[in-house]
Amino acid sequence: MPDLTIDTNLARKILTDFIRTEITRAGFSRTLLGLSGGLDSALACYLAAEALGPGNVLAVRMPYRTSSPDSLAHAQLVIDALGVETLTIPITDMVEPLFNLHPDMENRRKGNIMARQRMIVLFDQSEVFKGLVLGTGNKTEILLGYSTLYGDSACALNPMGDLYKTQVRQLAKAMGVPEPLIQKPPSADLWSGQTDEGELGFTYAEVDKLLFLLVDQRYTPKECIDEGFEERFVHAVIERIRKSQFKRIMPPIAKLSGRTVGYDFLYLRDWGT
Amino acid sequence: MKINVAMAQINTVLGNVDRNLEKHLDLIEQARRGGADLITFPELSLTGYALQDLAPAVACHALPADPVFNQLLASSKGIDIQVGFVEEDERNRFYIATAFLSEGEVRHVHHKVYLPTYGFFDEGRFFARGESVRAFDTRFGRVGMLICEDFWHASSPYMLWLDGADLFLFASASPGRGITLPPQGAGPGRTESARWVNDIIRAYAGMFTTFVVHTNRAGFEDGVNFWGGSSAFSPDGEPLVNGVEHAEALVLAELDLGQLHRTRTRLPLLRDERTSLVQREITRITSGKDA
Numbered sequence: 335m336p337d338l339t340i341d342t343n344l345a346r347k348i349l350t351d352f353i354r355t356e357i358t359r360a361g362f363s364r365t366l367l368g369l370s371g372g373l374d375s376a377l378a379c380y381l382a383a384e385a386l387g388p389g390n391v392l393a394v395r396m397p398y399r400t401s402s403p404d405s406l407a408h409a410q411l412v413i414d415a416l417g418v419e420t421l422t423i424p425i426t427d428m429v430e431p432l433f434n435l436h437p438d439m440e441n442r443r444k445g446n447i448m449a450r451q452r453m454i455v456l457f458d459q460s461e462v463f464k465g466l467v468l469g470t471g472n473k474t475e476i477l478l479g480y481s482t483l484y485g486d487s488a489c490a491l492n493p494m495g496d497l498y499k500t501q502v503r504q505l506a507k508a509m510g511v512p513e514p515l516i517q518k519p520p521s522a523d524l525w526s527g528q529t530d531e532g533e534l535g536f537t538y539a540e541v542d543k544l545l546f547l548l549v550d551q552r553y554t555p556k557e558c559i560d561e562g563f564e565e566r567f568v569h570a571v572i573e574r575i576r577k578s579q580f581k582r583i584m585p586p587i588a589k590l591s592g593r594t595v596g597y598d599f600l601y602l603r604d605w606g607t
Numbered sequence: 608m609k610i611n612v613a614m615a616q617i618n619t620v621l622g623n624v625d626r627n628l629e630k631h632l633d634l635i636e637q638a639r640r641g642g643a644d645l646i647t648f649p650e651l652s653l654t655g656y657a658l659q660d661l662a663p664a665v666a667c668h669a670l671p672a673d674p675v676f677n678q679l680l681a682s683s684k685g686i687d688i689q690v691g692f693v694e695e696d697e698r699n700r701f702y703i704a705t706a707f708l709s710e711g712e713v714r715h716v717h718h719k720v721y722l723p724t725y726g727f728f729d730e731g732r733f734f735a736r737g738e739s740v741r742a743f744d745t746r747f748g749r750v751g752m753l754i755c756e757d758f759w760h761a762s763s764p765y766m767l768w769l770d771g772a773d774l775f776l777f778a779s780a781s782p783g784r785g786i787t788l789p790p791q792g793a794g795p796g797r798t799e800s801a802r803w804v805n806d807i808i809r810a811y812a813g814m815f816t817t818f819v820v821h822t823n824r825a826g827f828e829d830g831v832n833f834w835g836g837s838s839a840f841s842p843d844g845e846p847l848v849n850g851v852e853h854a855e856a857l858v859l860a861e862l863d864l865g866q867l868h869r870t871r872t873r874l875p876l877l878r879d880e881r882t883s884l885v886q887r888e889i890t891r892i893t894s895g896k897d898a
Binding site for chain 2: 337339340341343344345347348352356491496598599600601602603604605606607
């Protein structure tokens with residue numbers, strides 16, 4: 335079985351340098367993020383505070399009326415520990431008019447609307463705070479497509495997208511993220527009792543090892559099965575990755591001309607900086 | 608003879624040659640004042656690394672008439688300079704290049720011969736491949752220059768060694784990747800790519816009983832970090848300096864060229880090298896015929 339242990343000192347150094355460099359070269363000195371009370375956004379907040387100083391970080395809490403009270407309390411632990419700037423902007427009154435138009439709306443639709451509403455609030459606050467929105471998505475959820483497109487995945491830069499969830503936990507521990515956040519089961523908290531692992535049907539510990547073999551180590555499906563993973567699980571995960579590819583790339587532009595953005599008009603975002 | 612080398616482990620502004628040139632001139636002056644005989648810059652130090660469609664817009668000619676080289680050549684008095692840039696040839700092919708400047712003259716230009724075009728790398732899409740690997744004479748003796756992927760092919764330093772180079776100047780824009788815990792004794796806080804590069808260049812110093820100076824850049828381009836960690840090794844394969852990683856720095860090393868004599872007396876690998884045998888076997892292998 336693969337070992338996903340990382341050098342947390344090195345990851346911390348590279349990621350804080352990344353945040354500071356990429357924000358300042360874009361002409362900013364501040365960042366903001368949605369602080370949910372979960373582990374990913376807590377770690378992003380720790381990294382941002384270390385990179386830019388706590389006064390340059392705005393943690394925005396955006397509860398919905400059914401959000402777990404623990405979420406607000408756990409976010410508060412992070413805010414208190416770091417001394418970052420903070421705002422609490424409930425989204426209930428923003429999303430419920432839309433829910434009410436469709437009384438039969440199921441949880442997934444509501445969850446997507448909430449995630450996108452939070453994105454709207456964050457990007458609006460970015461204008462006021464004069465900061466860039468920091469992403470909090472990890473490699474596991476990006477590969478599995480376990481996020482809302484233009485919702486929680488929307489950001490200006492993402493420091494954590496190359497760390498699997500189990501590696502996020504390692505780095506969070508090393509940086510002193512409060513223990514209750516590290517211990518509790520991961521949840522998007524979009525409805526009561528939701529947990530990531532319940533919804534996905536497998537644990538992060540399992541899937542991270544499989545993803546590491548498939549993606550990082552370029553194992554074939556058969557080699558993963560030979561390593562002891564259940565055949566059904568291997569194929570289900572591969573299918574999830576394939577089906578969610580659209581979430582990981584910019585929408586394709588229909589090529590008509592000789593030079594088209596994305597195909598043969600190629601520049602890094604850091605062009606000229 | 609002892610020489611002082613200053614490795615300018617810099618970050619660059621992507622696609623802005625003027626800003627990068629300014630930084631080069633400042634560091635050249637700083638190194639000269641500090642007593643350096645030679646200052647080395649990383650791969651594509653005048654332009655930044657992931658140029659993509661910017662490559663044609665930042666290209667220079669390593670000639671006195673070129674407005675960029677004109678200034679670099681003027682500052683190459685009393686200190687020699689190795690600089691990284693994009694060279695456009697007379698038929699409009701673009702190369703990843705490094706030039707050696709001394710006393711107002713261009714002594715040598717090397718075009719990168721191995722362009723990585725796999726995984727994260729896409730150099731072959733934008734650049735032409737260099738067609739030669741040659742050593743050249745300097746006031747410090749014979750020198751050979753390679754750029755990053757060039758020295759992942761053992762034949763490149765091998766050819767320079769046979770061509771008389773006693774000092775290898777390697778220039779890189781090496782992206783940091785791999786953050787697994789290091790093996791016991793490898794030291795903390797290094798990306799896997801930093802470990803790989805330092806292992807092989809150290810091996811070259813020892814195997815070729817030659818000085819190796821490696822200058823790698825720092826900073827970020829989009830999400831990619833460059834790990835710095837410029838280093839120099841003696842002909843015994845011993846580290847002379849290991850520069851700070853993940854930060855800009857002017858890394859200084861003193862090279863005692865007398866060490867070549869001492870090391871090669873003890874370990875006459877160059878004397879014993881059988882180039883005719885190598886040539887014979889390569890001819891046989893590449894001809895596809897069994898001897």
